[in-house]
Amino acid sequence: MAALDGILATLRNDADRAAFVTQLEQLRASLAARTQAAPNAAAPATPAEAADPPPEAGLLGAVAAGLTDVGQSVREHVEGGTLRQRFAAAGEQLAGRLGTAWEEGDVLRFLLWAGGGWGLAAALLYGLSALPWLRPRRDAERFHPESRADLWRTAGLEAARRLAPLVPATMVIFGWTAMVPGGWQEARLFLAVATPFLLGALVWRLGYPLFFLLGPLRGWQIARYARRRVLPWLVALAALAAASSNLRDAELRWIIGPDAALLAGLAVDAALVVVSVLFVLRRRRAVRRLLVDSRTEAATGKGGTFRAVGRTVADYWHFLALILVAGHVISRLLGLGQGAFLGRALLSIGMILLVITVTFALSGMLARLTEAMQQGRGSLARQLQGRYLALLRQLLRVLATVAVAVLCLRLWNFDILAWISGGIGFAIFRPIASIAVAVLVGWVIWITLDTAVEHALTPSDSAGRPRDHSTRARTLLPMLRNFAFVVLCALTVIAIMSNLGINVAPLLAGAGVVGLAISFGSQQLVQDVITGLFMLIEDTIAIGDTIDTGDRAGTVESVTIRTVRVRDGDGALHTIPFSQIKALKNRSRGFGVYTVKVVVGYDTDLDRAMKIMNEVGEELQNDPALGPNMLGGLAIWGVDQFTPDGITILGGLRTRALQQWSVGRAFNLRLKQRFDREGIALTPPRPSLVMPARGAWPEPEAGPDSGTEARQPA
Structure with a gap:
């Protein structure tokens, strides 16, 4: 209704009607210039037709096609003179409107009329603030509450003192057009200039008591620091956000011109982006201290879902802020930013906090369930369930991130679901989904194999009973697990490369040729x-x-x-x-045999010796230390051979694998001790030479032919 009233008022006034006709002629001339800039241009293609990559291009081809299409659009806008035409049209609009208004004296009348309202509001705001009973109290007088009720009472009184002067100033601003009537265009310009200052003053005055309430929670020092260093940035952001929102209003764009309003909005948005980035970079730690008290968290070591969400938001709030600022810039450049930055940012933050809270709650529940399943030595199915639940936690976080991205993009006027349903969006989304499925399938297979191998190699079962693993299993299972890991990685890499648009057939053929060459060469x-x-x-x-x-x-x-x-x-x-x-x-397979080889003299009673050997073997079987290692008693094989040293008796002791030497040594020791007691010699006595006494043998004859010499008697 206001817009229609404005159009009717313009048409009734001869001067306004002439200015309106002039603006329409300028708009037509601008459109004609744009059409003549590309006279031979073909009919514009749809986004799907313009940027549809070939089916075999993969993800890289789709991204390249999309970037080419975006670059071509940007180049057409720049080379076609769109920006120059925008500036020229904005200059013409401002010159036409200001020139007409200056000639008719409307500018001076508006300044006098609006200046009176602005001056009265400022006088009320700062004049009432100087009154003793509305003057804000000092820190020393209010920053010592004795109880929680005293804290809230002090904060409420402080907020009332600060907001009381703002109420009449706001009433003057919004009621000035009724008290001193003017045109609808003047009223809209009056409010467009005043509302950013009012919002900044509201944030400034309301921020003090809010930071006061954070004093007992975060410390009075950080609260005072936030009032001095953080609050001015918030005031500037609120004022710039209000100005940016006003410049998108249809009535204001009609008044100052569409191109002029667009360029002014871009300038304000640029200032908003610069201030936001500087605030994030310079006050990152201070805001984190305001969001969560790291000292209390570290001291207590406790925290539920909301504390976990608070810590996460406090640790990564600067990334979130920079993403919101970047999204606002992109939406404005693409012509999608028709809403207010502050409102959409608050809605996005609320949506992100809601999704993060739900995700943390579900993730904590799954974590507790996984921890309960992984306690002790459970069955294979229980261990697999624990690993699958851990994987489900990761998938839940990924899905939550994707959901937040989709909802926030939709909030910022970008329908990503419609974008990926066809054209370049589908060409980019399809290989990404294929890569995600390939990685997920490989991950699930690896988890299953790894858990099965680990369960098979555990030293005890679910009941705590020890397992007798074969050495073959302990050798082959880790090797098979490593082999499966290499194969899964290779297949996953091949799937990723194929979806990226890389032709893997030549690579596989080349790898086969190289492998064949290596096999022949080595x-x-x-x-x-x-x-x-x-x-x-x-x-x-x-x-x-x-x-x-x-x-x-x-x-x-x-x-x-x-x-x-x-x-x-x-x-x-x-x-x-x-x-x-x-x-x-x-020597480690099955059993071991110790060969017993005993050599006795020819005068030894063999039956008695073999009986003693059997008795010693029975003693070893009854020994608590050596008996478990024996698989039977001594088996005497019989008399093996006769040698110059004596008679050889052979036998054998069957033992567990690798235990034959210890059992054999113990048998030899006991057999020697027993033979000594029984008087049985293991080897015959050494032969000795007995010399006869003198005179027992005749003396040899002395003579030259006897080979001896005669000896003289002693």
């Missing part, structure tokens, strides 16, 4: 790998086994796909390629 390496693979599959060797390869013997410490590492008795570590192992002796 036949020894291929032989090591193949031999080791068959050895591991056939369970020939495992970690912890004691092996003998002919030239090296020791305990297996680690096994790879190509080599085995053996630690010998001297502590040296040998790395042996599998292809160098021609024959392998594994």
Whole structure:
């Protein structure tokens, strides 16, 4: 109605009607100039037709097509003279309106009329503030509340003192057009200039008691610092936001001209962006201290969902503020910013806080459930549920971020759902969704395999009973897990590259050729790998086994796909390629046998000696330390051979793997002790030479032919 009344008033007035006709002629001339700038331009294509990339281009091709389309649009605007025409049209509009109004004396009348209202409001605001009973109290008089009720009472009285002078000033501003009537255009300009100052004064006067209430929670020092350093920035932001909102009003744009209002709005928005960025960068820590008290959090170490949300917002509020400022700038440049920055920013912050609160509540519930499932040694299904719940927590945060982005973009007049439904948006969204699905599927498969392997290698089951893992399982399962990880990573990378628009077929073919060349050039390496693979599959060797390869013997410490590492008795570590192992002796499989070899004299009673050997073997079986390592008593195989040293009796002790030497040493010790008590010699006595006494044998004849000389008697 006000706009129609303004048009009717313009048409009734001859001078206003002539100015209006002049503006319409200028608008037509501007449109004609834009049309002549591109006379041979084809019909504009739809966004889907203009920026639809080829199907095989992938994400990189879609992004390149979108950037090309945006760059072409920007270039057309710049080269077509859109900005120059905007400035020229704005200058013509301001010159026409101000020139006509100056010639007719409307400018002077408006300044006198509006100046009276502005001056009266300012006089009331600052005059009443100087009264003793409305003057704000000093910090020393109000910053010492004794109780919570006293705090709220003091804050309320302080707010009343500060807002009382603002009430009559506001009444004067909004009632001036009724007290001193003027035209609707003058009234709209009067309010457009006054409302930013009123909003700034409201924030300034209301900020003091609000910061006063934060004193007991955050400390009086930070509260005073916020009043001095933070509050002026908030006042400037509120005033600039109100001015930016006023310049988008249709009536004000009609009064000062659409192009002039657009350029003025852009200038105010630029100032708003600069002030916002400076405020965020310079007062980041102060605002964080106001949002959450880090000292109390660190001292107590407690906090629920709302405290967690508060800490998160306090830690990352500057990023959120910069994102909102960037969104406002982009929306204004794209022509989407038709709403007020302050209102949309507050709605966005409220929406983000709501989504974050719900997400933190659900995430905390899932975290407690996951912790309960992962306590102790549960079954495989329980451990998988715990890992899946942890993955669900991450997905919940990602989905919450996406939901916040979609809702905020919709709030800032950008319908991303409609954008991704076709054209360049769908071409960008489809490969991103494919990449996300590929990563998610690979992640789920890896979680399942890793949990299954970890559960299989646990030393005890869910009931706490120890498990008897085979060395084959302890060797192969970690290797298979690593192999699966490499395969999943390779497949995921291939899927990502394919969705990015990179042709992976030549890469795979080239990798195959390179692999074939490497296999031909390193036949020894291929032989090591193949031999080791068959050895591991056939369970020939495992970690912890004691092996003998002919030239090296020791305990297996680690096994790879190509080599085995053996630690010998001297502590040296040998790395042996599998292809160098021609024959392998594994002492750790099944059982061990200690060969008993006893040599007795020919005068020994063999039956009695073998009976004693059996008795010693039975004593070993009954021994609490050695008996569990034996799989049976002594098995005497019989008399093996007759040698010059004596009669050899052979037997065997069957023991657990790698225990034959300790059992054999203990058997030898006890057998020696028993034979000594029984008077049985293990070896015959050494032969001795007995010399006869003198005269027992005839003396040899002396003579030259006897080979001896005659001896003289002593």
